[in-house]
Amino acid sequence: MAAAQTTKEKVKRTAQKLFRERGYAAVGMRELAKEVGIQAPSLYNHYKSKDDLLREICFDMAQQFFAAFDKALVTEVKFQRQLKAVIKAHIGVIAANLEASEVFFNEWMFLEQPHLGKFKKLRFEYEMKFRDIIDKGIKKGDFKEMNSKLIAFAIFSSLNATYDLYNSNENLTQEEIANDISDLLLKGLKS
Amino acid sequence: MAAAQTTKEKVKRTAQKLFRERGYAAVGMRELAKEVGIQAPSLYNHYKSKDDLLREICFDMAQQFFAAFDKALVTEVKFQRQLKAVIKAHIGVIAANLEASEVFFNEWMFLEQPHLGKFKKLRFEYEMKFRDIIDKGIKKGDFKEMNSKLIAFAIFSSLNATYDLYNSNENLTQEEIANDISDLLLKGLKS
DNA sequence: CCATTACACTAACACTTGTTAGTTTCAAAA
DNA sequence: TTTTGAAACTAACAAGTGTTAGTGTAATGG
Numbered sequence: 479m480a481a482a483q484t485t486k487e488k489v490k491r492t493a494q495k496l497f498r499e500r501g502y503a504a505v506g507m508r509e510l511a512k513e514v515g516i517q518a519p520s521l522y523n524h525y526k527s528k529d530d531l532l533r534e535i536c537f538d539m540a541q542q543f544f545a546a547f548d549k550a551l552v553t554e555v556k557f558q559r560q561l562k563a564v565i566k567a568h569i570g571v572i573a574a575n576l577e578a579s580e581v582f583f584n585e586w587m588f589l590e591q592p593h594l595g596k597f598k599k600l601r602f603e604y605e606m607k608f609r610d611i612i613d614k615g616i617k618k619g620d621f622k623e624m625n626s627k628l629i630a631f632a633i634f635s636s637l638n639a640t641y642d643l644y645n646s647n648e649n650l651t652q653e654e655i656a657n658d659i660s661d662l663l664l665k666g667l668k669s
Numbered sequence: 670m671a672a673a674q675t676t677k678e679k680v681k682r683t684a685q686k687l688f689r690e691r692g693y694a695a696v697g698m699r700e701l702a703k704e705v706g707i708q709a710p711s712l713y714n715h716y717k718s719k720d721d722l723l724r725e726i727c728f729d730m731a732q733q734f735f736a737a738f739d740k741a742l743v744t745e746v747k748f749q750r751q752l753k754a755v756i757k758a759h760i761g762v763i764a765a766n767l768e769a770s771e772v773f774f775n776e777w778m779f780l781e782q783p784h785l786g787k788f789k790k791l792r793f794e795y796e797m798k799f800r801d802i803i804d805k806g807i808k809k810g811d812f813k814e815m816n817s818k819l820i821a822f823a824i825f826s827s828l829n830a831t832y833d834l835y836n837s838n839e840n841l842t843q844e845e846i847a848n849d850i851s852d853l854l855l856k857g858l859k860s
Numbered sequence: 861c862c863a864t865t866a867c868a869c870t871a872a873c874a875c876t877t878g879t880t881a882g883t884t885t886c887a888a889a890a
Numbered sequence: 891t892t893t894t895g896a897a898a899c900t901a902a903c904a905a906g907t908g909t910t911a912g913t914g915t916a917a918t919g920g
Contacts, residue, residue, distance in 0.1 A: 624849060
């Protein structure tokens with residue numbers, strides 16, 4: 479079991495890093511290849527196009543988010559706990575794939591058809607899983623009567639700030655971020 | 670006083686639209702020109718470079734955010750009200766410049782130096798104005814003891830989801846969004 | 861009425877883009 | 891030892907990039 483990564487893995491990891499910091503459209507195949515340490519055409523021994531590379535990054539992350547959500551959900555019954563559990567799971571995936579998840583959130587728009595359509599569908603499904611918990615929680619009385627779409631959007635965008643939090647000078651653990659954000663969302667800032 | 674917009678205004682508005690929906694790097698000058706209804710080189714009669722165009726969009730928005738913040742702040746003394754007031758002001762600016770504010774949030778990274786440096790500084794200052802309210806509110810006891818950086822990040826990212834909310838099928842007014850988001854942040858989701 | 865200015869145009873440049881074709885290298889399988 | 895396959899290479903293409911030079915035209919101001 480080689481601890482060293484294969485070239486293909488290195489290509490993917492480097493692409494995640496570059497796509498995140500400069501944007502998919504702004505990163506050229508030559509630049510990517512140089513960072514990996516090979517020539518541009520050699521990239522095509524591993525991925526059949528630039529789009530193919532982006533596709534693998536985005537859909538891998540989608541799969542991870544779904545898997546983590548489903549795993550987190552089964553163990554809880556109360557909606558407050560359910561929400562906290564999936565928030566924790568979501569942040570866990572981000573924390574374990576900091577760069578790839580940023581690409582997932584910000585660069586998916588550059589996917590070409592038909593993958594773009596499939597991706598949008600996946601994202602919508604994932605959003606609906608969150609809204610489902612909120613709606614059920616409202617119905618049961620665990621949560622306040624509020625616009626669940628707005629809440630879902632607020633939750634998502636808060637969670638997705640995790641990357642910036644990690645890169646700030648504060649030394650926050652994944653646990654702390656998940657706890658603080660779910661506390662804020664559930665109980666509010668007011669003392 | 671022509672009610673019709675000048676060509677320069679049309680260029681700017683079209684650029685905001687295209688940069689938002691396709692990303693700065695992915696939009697070419699020829700495409701922009703075509704949408705405006707002129708030839709690409711004619712753009713240079715109005716802006717001296719592509720970067721110049723992005724710069725004007727970004728710094729105009731920065732100025733608007735600062736102006737709205739300062740205007741909102743003076744009238745309030747309690748920190749909960751202060752926070753709500755600046756949230757309202759922030760969302761007001763987004764609502765009045767939906768496309769430009771998206772460019773401001775997502776495409777500023779493509780600014781070239783020295784503008785990039787100046788822009789980053791402005792963004793940081795703006796963030797600190799928010800954190801300042803939170804920190805003072807915590808000190809006074811109006812707010813819970815929490816990591817103010819995390820809170821500020823969560824607030825910012827929530828606010829910046831406003832664009833997506835407007836574009837969803839829900840018919841939410843600017844008032845409603847501002848009220849619901851500040852309610853959520855202050856009082857939490859829990860009933 | 862003439863000079864100037866604003867703003868459009870076409871042609872073109874130097875460079876970069878993603879990608880393909882064809883070739884070489886080198887280790888593992890037969 | 892020969893064959894095969896993966897994975898690197900160089901050379902090159904067609905298309906697209908931001909931008910400049912130079913020109914025409916029509917309205918404006920002296």
